[in-house]
Amino acid sequence: MGILKQSDFADVQRVGIPRALLYHRYGTLWETFFRELGREVVLSRETDRALVVDGETLSVDECCLASKVYLGHAASLLGACDALFVPSIENLGHRKGFCTKFQALPDLVENALHDRPLRVISCLVDEAHEHMPMKEAFVAMAGRFGTGTREAKRAWRTASHAQERSDRAAAGAQERLLTSLETVHGGERPLAILLAAHPYLAHDAYLGGSIADPLRRLGAAVVYADQVDRERTLKASFEFSETLPWMVNRELIGAIMLLHERIDGIVLVSAFPCGPDSMTDDAILRCIQGKPILNLTIDAQSGTAGLETRMESFTDILRYQKKGGYVHA
Template sequence: MDFIMDNGEEVLIAAPLATVGLPSSLMFYEHGGLWEDFFTALGCRVISSGPTTREILDLGVSLCSNEACLPVKVFTGHAAKLAKETDFLFIPRYASMEKHEMTCPKFCGLPDMVRLSLQTEVKLLEITVDYGKSPQKTDESLRAVSRQLGIDEQTVREAFSRTVRGRLGADTGAGLIAPGIENRRSVAVLGHPYMIYDELMSMGLIAKLTRNRYQVLTPDSLTRAERREHENLFRGRNFYEVGSDILGSAFAFLELPQVEGLVYLSPFACGIDSLVTEFIERRMQREKRHIPFLKVTIDEHTGEAGFDTRLEAFLDMLEDPLRARM
């Protein structure tokens, strides 16, 4: 039990039911706040693993198989850091956010991969999100969470509806006409949110571009409707949600005259990126306006010195007066 002061008097309050750990990686860059609100509403104490550090990365690399992609290794490192500090680790199982679309396969099996990699008895809380094919799986997983936490099932369902269900697929993009997008020299940074916004994996790219006085645009600068509208220019069907977002963003940015270059941050061994970058490059080859395109593949061995050298060469191309006349 804990005490708080209310009008000068001590009031007894109940201790948190359980401590739940949220690894600060992968989809938590988009939905971490929602899940924190959910477990807080249930009376749990929520802690996160904080920013990615070299120690977290090295820990994840040591625990995962060589075939795992870099983001999964980083996520596993975050999970391992939290495992001994919490009663439960929360790892959602994302399958699909919309009909006719799928998330990356690693999201579908993430709880199983982490459980296998840690090789210890770790208590996981899972909630399945499969709005495209099996929305009933969400209710089934909420029932399991209710049993694990010892909370009434109706209370869990109400908390989920209030804090997560209506916000999970919400469109939070700013939009091309938003006041935050200025008509000045810009560089578009493409990639998964957990690559763009992770300071270690992105090598601080956004800050470096900003210091060079460029406005930085990301897929989050666009609304989902804008991303999908431009993605439809692709002659085919992209079944992966994140692939559609990146592809549509790239095509939209190519139409903005203030965008002078594109940078694509890709984790090593990402199958989706290998296809998306190919389509972006083909589209750029057909454009009348030629702008520099830098693709950087990041793995656990990537050094910041080499990254900075490539970035400096890219920025030199943006300043080339001959290119401006092309």
């Protein structure tokens, strides 16, 4: 086996980023970082039916819908970029783990696309075991593009600040929405429904749009569980469980706890078959009292018709509940 050259990505000019999975959490950071390194970023198109079908064809049946969709996005970029950025993100520290799919993603992509011309740029983020925080992983990766350490650290600062600004803006806009709803009194106030889902479901227009759009058409204001201050949601989640290993699930649970008194109901959405959610959804349904919860699972075959009927019934229940209905804290 040859020794890996220090600057083995120096010739990569166009970096392909699949618009799926953790792109919906770190997309601003990733795009800014590569642009700061002087690279062109090529994003895959928004999810559509064809990408879902391609991803399904490339996947084994056991994969969750979200990772199938990721493979569809990755395949769509082949030929449009010099290399794909596929990080392996294991954890950001103790009790801040990510689903095993994110750890295995580079292997998953290389196996699924083994018969096509593919080059993968990756880095390992594992603070708990390898003492490799995201910043250091990115600075080391920049070295493989031939960028010096000082320049790489500057690119990281610019990119991480851009991501923080974007997260703060989203959380601020949502807080203003909630506050504006609270100033409307009586029967005029629209229902406030918390959409509790991983960001790649909630903010993917094809996957999550099939949930949020009908709710809005039914007159509800949709509040996103992942657009609440993450430090606060993570902290709050420890009142729910000391041992839960997955950071994003923690944040979703923390958001439910923090917003509980400000919302009328919760739509809990998972991709089929999601390991972490199968455990946490069950815990949420058992332990979160006093608010109606609609639990939806979406898979590659789901049409929206069945979901729309369930959401119509759910909003009817919430309106009844607002008039003093039957779910009591």
